[in-house]
Amino acid sequence: MKILFSFVPNNEIQKDLIEQFPDASFSFRRLSEAGELVSEAEIFVTYGEDLTEENILGFHRLKWIMVVSAGLEKMPFEQIKERNILVTNARGIHAIPMSEFAFGFMLQYSKRFAEMHDQQKEQKWNRNLPLKELYNSTLLILGTGAIGTETARIAQAFGMKTEGVNSDGRAIEHFDQTYPIDRLNKPLPNADYILSFLPSTEETKHLLQSEHFHLMKESAVFINMGRGSLVSMEVLLNALRAKEIAYAMLDVMEEEPLPADHPLWNQANITITPHLSSISSEYIPRALTIFKRNLHAYLNGEDHFQNIIDLNRGY
Amino acid sequence: MKILFSFVPNNEIQKDLIEQFPDASFSFRRLSEAGELVSEAEIFVTYGEDLTEENILGFHRLKWIMVVSAGLEKMPFEQIKERNILVTNARGIHAIPMSEFAFGFMLQYSKRFAEMHDQQKEQKWNRNLPLKELYNSTLLILGTGAIGTETARIAQAFGMKTEGVNSDGRAIEHFDQTYPIDRLNKPLPNADYILSFLPSTEETKHLLQSEHFHLMKESAVFINMGRGSLVSMEVLLNALRAKEIAYAMLDVMEEEPLPADHPLWNQANITITPHLSSISSEYIPRALTIFKRNLHAYLNGEDHFQNIIDLNRGY
Structure with a gap:
């Protein structure tokens, strides 16, 4: 069985894979340089950004794609579905x-x-900086999955109040309170920090509108660590300029890399x-722990894989 | 009974004090402008930096000094001891x-x-920054009092290993392991972060010497948030220049404010x-919560005060 990685893990990791799976044949090569390896690969391990509607046609024997990241928005899902290819992340x-x-x-x-x-x-040497505390402040987390829950757990250790938003408002450990996404307006006025881990989906695209920033405290800090599509840069810039919130911290933007002349920089x-x-x-050791567990299952003909992607939902 | 504050809390706090203690007479005035109030004061509430061997002579009726900070190294302890004045902090x-x-x-x-x-x-936009995790790293805290213990508690929530150093190595909650100060050399080689909250005393002055930095990991980060006297700037600069440790973070220095031309800046x-x-x-609301509790005790003639300073130890 041929397994193609479109990135090159370090030698120690390669050696470990080869030793643990002696019957598999591993190749580590960029997709653009993989040549024949593509058509032979039954399993493809990728960061998820190199697979396109065109080059997936070359994968004649592909049965399983392991994406060693969480964001899948660039995947050619239609073809993957048609060909009934397993996707895990x-x-x-x-x-x-x-x-x-x-x-x-x-x-x-x-x-x-x-x-x-x-x-x-x-x-x-200037000591005239009024510092704030996290203690007793309210953290509203959009997205109560693994990342949101871990963040809420530590926030509680800091003595923060934790609120969460998810699809249906179901209760989640480490959240003092949760709300369904269609009642997002309810917790916004009380939050000191609004922190999004939401993925990019049809539902989350431009979810945050001017009206939402209008509801936030003037002292609120908006943090986006999910996907930039959550809010248009125009809506965000307007909210900052109108001082509807105090501050924004963005690890993700609508356009990445952020162009050098973009007004956001200034x-x-x-x-x-x-x-x-x-x-x-x-990162890679943890991702490959999941991959190896799934590969054992795959080789044994089992079907209980960890982190299977629902191709209809896209996550 | 006359109570002199040598700082001016906000109106809300002043009002609260006056309402809670109708029989006391409160004055809020800088020491240099307090005039007659000094000789009349039975209780003096201060940040602790304005009392000297000279001006304490003017406090004829002083029975109790409440210092609304933790550092007491500038207090005229000899006279305070002689006059048997209560000190709390x-x-x-x-x-x-x-x-x-x-x-x-x-x-x-x-x-x-x-x-x-x-x-x-x-x-x-440069993504080529290798980030580290706190998770699984080892935090060595010098000083296992209230601040050290709170830090260890949160560190455990982050999945860090916590080690502590105190006078006798007694076990303290939230520390995986503790060592007596005279065995400081033992935990130094394993620590990723060495964080000091130690106060300034005879024992802690220049406690950290070149040999200690020599024992630390090359990747170690030394953090001083206690008192600058813990390590001479020369010893620290030499350790950094010789790359015996990777980094230092200082909120306190031997000389404060750090002079504009000090080599540490560069x-x-x-x-x-x-x-x-x-x-x-x-800060002030929390300090005054302690003060008010003690003032109730004082007025009732009780002697179980919170945070009494042992004048022989100086803390």
Whole structure:
């Protein structure tokens, strides 16, 4: 059985795969350089951004695609469905790095580290910076999956109040309260931090409109770590300019990479990071732990795979 | 009974004090402008930096000093002892803001927010920043009091391993392991973050020497949020220059304010913040909660006060 990776894990990881699965034949090659390996591959392991409606035609024997990320919006789902190809992803492995990043964002804001960094460069000792506490503030998390739940758990350790929004408002551990997405207006006026981990779907596209920012506290901080399609840059910029909220922190944008001349760069009261909240040295080891578990199941002819993607929902 | 505050709390707080203690007479005035109020005051409430060996002579009726901070190193202890004046402080109220600040520091480093801030200013979208996780790393805390314990508790929520150093190595909740200060060398080689909350005492002055930095991991981050006297700037600068550790984050320095021409400002791999990790809008309300509890006891002639300072130990 031939397995094609379109990225190259380090030697230790390659060796571990080959030793654990002696009957499989592994190739590690960029898709553009994979040649014959494409048509022979039964299993394809990818970050998910290189597969297109065109090049999937070359995968004659493909049975299973393992996407070692969580975002799947670029996948050619129609053909995958038609050909009944199994898709799994690495959902869940982002919980640790992304929840940590979320607290980095919130503490960056509340403890004013960016201003202190600028002061240090100017060799300026200024103690006149009123710092805030996370303690007792309200964190509203849009998306109560693995990342949102892990973030809520740590938020409770910080003494924050945790509220969540999901599709149907079902209760989730570590959330003091949850709301269905169609009642999003209810928790918005009480939140100090509004933090989105929502994926890109038909339902989440431009979900946040001007009316939502209008409902938020003037002191609220909006954080987007899910997908940029959640809010149009125009709506967000207008909310910031009208001072409807105090600050925005974005790890994701509608347009990535953000073009050098985009007005977002120069907007006051915004922190922009280049979509790297999930980056971690543990990323590939964790993703391959899921892959290896599924590969054992696949080789044994079992069908209980971890993280199967519902091709109709797209996540 | 006359009570002199050498700072001016906001009106709401003043009103609350006057209402809760109708028999006391409160004055809120800087010491240099307090005139007759000094000689009449039985109780003095201060940040602790304005009392000297000279001006304490003017306090003819002083029975109790409430210091609304934790650091007492500037107090004229000899005279206070001779006159048998009660001293209490606000120990414990720093736990929340300072533990939050500690995670701000660690996440600032591990998630490289300072570099991302600089990139944003340059309108540069660069994703090539290897981020680290707090998860699974080892945090060694010097000082296992209220602040250290609160920090260890949250560190465990982040999945960090927690080790602590205190005077006798006694076990403390939320620390996986503790060591006595005279065995400090033992945990140093395993720590990813070495975080000090130690106060300034005879024992802690220049406690950390070159040999200690030599024992730390090359990837270690040293964080000082206690008192600058813990380590001489020379020892620290040498350790950084010799790359014995990866990074230092200092909220306290041997000399404060740090002079504009001090070499520390220009040293690579260091973050300097101007001694404000305890700053919080909740500071005075929390300190006065302790004061009010003690004032009730004082007025009732009781002697079980919260946060009494042992004048022989100085803390």
